[in-house]
Amino acid sequence: MNDEALYGVHPVKEALAAGRRRVYCVYAAKSRTGKAVDEIIAMARKQGVPVEPLETGIVRDPGANHQGVAALVSSFPASELEDVLASGPKPGKSPFFLVLDGIEDPQNLGALIRTALCAGVDAVISPDRNCAPLSPSVSKASSGALEHSTVCRVKNLVRALSQMKDAGFWIFGADARAGINYWDCDFSVPTVVVVGGEGRGIRPLVARECDQLVKIPQAGPLGSLNASVAGALLMYEVVRQRQQAVQKRE
Structure with missing residues (x-):
């Protein structure tokens, strides 16, 4: 596994809190002080993680807003779909997965992962190819939500959807x-829920594997919604329906 530099208050803090990556060192800018950075330094020291001054070159993305803090960490530990399916549903909850087909923009991928965590999605699945990698910029765009998320990367998305159908899911x-x-x-x-990439949507082979294709109606001249917005609408419709069903039973 390759090491990488997380940057920004939320990704570094949540990586320390989640404990899923190895955190080798935290870097804090001498010029940046405040409650958020102080909390991160305290968390790092409590876990025995060294804290060093943040210097130029640690964060490799030249346009990154590091907010005065970064961390050298192991790469994100993606999960295996087979293991997620074998673990079964959480007690009292109908399982809920998000599949992303061709989300190449790290900002959209991060936003979708953040929304998925907030909406109680059990796993996010995306292909190895034609999708943004699970990079520090994705963790930053997710406001650290990636660090707490179950994310699977698969070689063949159509085959993965077939596996989910065999496990009892509706696509x-x-x-x-x-x-x-x-x-x-x-x-x-x-x-x-399957959401496609910016501009082209879900691929025909993926669409054919779906049990139901659904649309988000819209007015105006634009062709489609941003992928992260479309995904948020769909995910929270699942949440709304399920909460409404619980309220009716009470």
Whole structure:
């Protein structure tokens, strides 16, 4: 596994809190002080992680806003889909996965992972190719949510969807040309929501593996919503329906 430099208050803090990566060293700028950075320094020292001055060259992204703090860490530990499926659903909860097909923008990928964590998604699945890597910029865009998320990278997304169907999931793919609105679907079942990349949407082979294609209706001249916005709408419709069902049972 390759080492990398996380940067920014939230990614570094959440990496320390989650404990899923090895944190080799925390770097703090001498000119930056404040509660957030002080908390990170205290967390690092409590865990026996050395704290050093932040110097030029530690953060490799020249446009990165490091907020005065960075950390040298192991690369993000992606999960195996087979292990996630074998672990079974959480007690009292219908499982809920998010599949991302061709999300190449790190900002969109980070935003989707952040929303997925907030919406209670059990796992995020994306292909090894044609998708942004799980890089420090993705952790930054997720505001550190990546550090707490279960993310699987698969070699063949169509085969992965087939595995999920065999495990009892229903696959709902977002497609602007679909004939049914997303809020008219029943998301009480074990659910996989598939969101495609910017501009092209989900690929035809992926669309054919879906049980239902759904659309997000929109007005105006633009062709489609931003991928992270579309994903957020779909994920929180799943949340809304399931919370409503719980309220009806009470």
